Structures are given as structure tokens and as C-alpha cells.
Amino acid sequence: MTAQRPQEAGPAGPVPDGPLLQVDGLVVDLPPPDGSAEDAVRVVDGVSFDVPAGTTAGLIGESGSGKTMTALAVIGLLPDGAATGGELVWRGEDLLRAGAERRRRVRGHEISMIFQDPLAALNPSLTIGRQVGEILRRDGRPRAEVRRAVIDLLDRAGVPEPERRMDSYPHQFSGGLRQRAMIALALAGSPSLLLADEPTTALDVTVQARILRLLRSIQQEQGLAMLLVSHDLRVVAHVADQVVVMYAGRVAERGPAGAVLRRPAHPYTRALVASVPAVRTRTALADPLPGAPATPANRPSGCAFHPRCPLAGDRCRVEVPATREVAPGRWSACHFAEEVLDR
The missing domain is CATH 3.40.50.300 (P-loop containing nucleotide triphosphate hydrolases)
Incomplete structure (x- = not known):
């Protein structure tokens, strides 16, 4: 079977009647x-x-x-x-x-994804805050706004002391906290x-x-x-x-x-x-x-x-x-x- 030939499509409009x-x-x-x-x-x-x-x-x-x-x-x-x-x-x-x-x-x-193994999915050389904020920076938001948004996302995902923990690396988080960080990352693009x-x-x-x-x-x-x-x-x-x-x-x-x-x-x-x-x-x-x-x-x-x-x-x-x-x-x-x- 051959892959389908891609064709460009326009941006998404309102959700039509029926399933998302x-x-x-x-x-x-x-x-x-x-x-x-x-x-x-x-x-x-x-x-x-x-x-x-x-x-x-x-x-x-x-x-x-x-x-x-x-x-x-x-x-x-x-x-x-x-x-x-x-x-x-x-x-x-x-x-x-x-x-x-x-x-x-x-x-x-x-559409965002939470992966099965957050330790493998997260970049070990980047802080949690930098990874959660990546999609926000790509959207051109100012640095201070990105930082506030990352703190809010980590807080909503249940990461304690998000202002401090955003500067931690994945290996410094427990398995449960890494999964919460993955949830925050997945939510960053709304x-x-x-x-x-x-x-x-x-x-x-x-x-x-x-x-x-x-x-x-x-x-x-x-x-x-x-x-x-x-x-x-x-x-x-x-x-x-x-x-x-x-x-x-x-x-x-x-x-x-x-x-x-x-x-x-x-x-x-x-x-x-x-x-x-x-x-x-x-x-x-x-x-x-x-x-x-x-x-x-x-x-x-x-x-x-x-x-x-x-x-x-x-x-x-x-x-x-x-x-x-x-x-x-x-x-x-x-x-x-x-x-x-x-x-």
C-alpha cells in the first residue's frame, strides 16, 4: 500500500455538526x-x-x-x-x-498527546519549565507572559511549588510529577x-x-x-x-x-x-x-x-x-x- 499524496488544507473552522x-x-x-x-x-x-x-x-x-x-x-x-x-x-x-x-x-x-513514559518523552537536558513553555514561545509570546503561563499550567496539573519546580530537570521529578509535567505540556497549546x-x-x-x-x-x-x-x-x-x-x-x-x-x-x-x-x-x-x-x-x-x-x-x-x-x-x-x- 502506498501513502496518500498530501494536499494543502485551509485552517479549521467551527466544529461541524457531528463528532469532533x-x-x-x-x-x-x-x-x-x-x-x-x-x-x-x-x-x-x-x-x-x-x-x-x-x-x-x-x-x-x-x-x-x-x-x-x-x-x-x-x-x-x-x-x-x-x-x-x-x-x-x-x-x-x-x-x-x-x-x-x-x-x-x-x-x-x-490535538495534544500524553505519552506512556514521561521520562523518555521529556528532554533530559532541558528544564521542565522550558519544555512546557516551548509551544508558547513558538507563538511569539513575551518571555514574562510565557513564564506566568508555565507556572499556571504546572499549578493546574498539580505540580507543587510550580514557580520553583519549573527550573527542575525531569530526573529531579518523581514518576507522578513527571506525568503531571507531561499533562501541563499537553495543555499548553489549549x-x-x-x-x-x-x-x-x-x-x-x-x-x-x-x-x-x-x-x-x-x-x-x-x-x-x-x-x-x-x-x-x-x-x-x-x-x-x-x-x-x-x-x-x-x-x-x-x-x-x-x-x-x-x-x-x-x-x-x-x-x-x-x-x-x-x-x-x-x-x-x-x-x-x-x-x-x-x-x-x-x-x-x-x-x-x-x-x-x-x-x-x-x-x-x-x-x-x-x-x-x-x-x-x-x-x-x-x-x-x-x-x-x-x-
Whole structure:
């Protein structure tokens, strides 16, 4: 597959009727290490979902399911050599067909990202304040105004003594403070959509809860939309309005978070929920998900989940199930979705 030829697009106007972000049939192909295009790996395969303004969508699934690559495609930070297809419609404009300069303006100002590992994402040789203020300096703001804005951003992100701590370096911050600094950096451009890639994975449970409360509070105060990438259903259940369940680069199921987690319409979602007692009930024992997860590089024929699925039949082994609406607002890519939903 070849990358789409870019064309210049004008600046974004008012948000049109409908979702803030529409992902429609998104495809991402990555070249293998030797660069042979004919062996490119389709790491994201026809992914579709919407993110309405002010809401949170949770991308969930095991490692290697394509969640992070989907988020990187949205913000335009895919690895060199990646080829894309489908549509990423932002405020009515398809970003996959926008020029490089337009994508650069969107990134940071309209769409920002909180990365999984803040220590790796932050520059170790620059102070926290300099990094948080970079996008403000690029906008040509006076130095004193930038400093005041950085102090305010760090304060809103919960960094104590922000006027003093802004002169610290990343290694002088704890893991929780580094993540708060990343949140401040992501908010600096006043975005409308915040992408959060496993934002609490490396933190202990207490700090995780604080970061999640902080993100939820900031979102509600500023009316942000958020795309939360996570493998932890407990995190997604806590903050998401809708969930998109991914497996081997494809969407297995999507719909309102509460409905999907209470009554899954795909065997994979059901297995994920059963493997996490805190999502299902407070007393039930966990039921570990059997088998090893498929990845885009070793995706089985037919339904990628069929080697691990208790309902799999001959059809599942040869026919990729279409994603279809199985209940109002509920979409599933399973030949037996209605049977799963009625269990």
C-alpha cells in the first residue's frame, strides 16, 4: 500500500455538526526492518470510531492490538515509512489528506498527546519549565507572559511549588510529577482533544488514581475530548464514555462503556471483562484469558480471535466478520454477536 499524496488544507473552522473526530476505515502499514514494501505489516486494519466533543473514548485491548498506532496516526506521529489509508476527519477536515504544515499546526494546538513514559518523552537536558513553555514561545509570546503561563499550567496539573519546580530537570521529578509535567505540556497549546497513551501504567495505584482524577477534572473544566489508550479495563471503566475494543489491529467491539462492559457483544470483550474481577464484580475470581494474543504480524486467517474463542467454528477460521450494529449504538465484529450479547 502506498501513502496518500498530501494536499494543502485551509485552517479549521467551527466544529461541524457531528463528532469532533471521526476515524473511518483507518489503515496503517509499517515497513519491515529491511524496508521491503511488499512485506509491510498492517498494524491498524480498518479501524472506525467517533469522539464527540467533551467525551472520552477508551481504546482497550492487549499489547500489540494497535491502540497506540491508532493514536499516533491521529496526531500524525507515525514512524518513518508508515503508509496510511481511510479517513481521519478532524472538525470536518481529513487530516490524512492535509499538508505537513497543517498537520504541524494541529499537533499541540488542537490535538495534544500524553505519552506512556514521561521520562523518555521529556528532554533530559532541558528544564521542565522550558519544555512546557516551548509551544508558547513558538507563538511569539513575551518571555514574562510565557513564564506566568508555565507556572499556571504546572499549578493546574498539580505540580507543587510550580514557580520553583519549573527550573527542575525531569530526573529531579518523581514518576507522578513527571506525568503531571507531561499533562501541563499537553495543555499548553489549549487543545480540544487530548490523547492519553497508557498515562498511568508506570505509576503505583495511589498515584494512578490521582492522575485519573486530575485528567477527569481538567477535561470537565475545559470541555476537552479525550482518547484514552489502555490495556486496563479498570482505568477505562472509571473515565470512558465509550469504549473501542481492539484485537490484532482491528476493532472487535465498540459502544457505550457501561453497556459494553456489562453485556459484551464479542467473545474477546467478554473474556477481557471476566479476567478483571474489579470490572465484573467485587467478589468474583478472575478468569484468565487463555492463549497468547494475536498480533498484526501473526494475524490468523478469518476472525483473528478464533484460536482463543470458545464459539469458533469453521466460518470463523476463514471469514473475517463484518462490523455491524447489533443493538442501538453497539457494534461488534463477530459472527455470533447476538448470541454473545444474549448470554
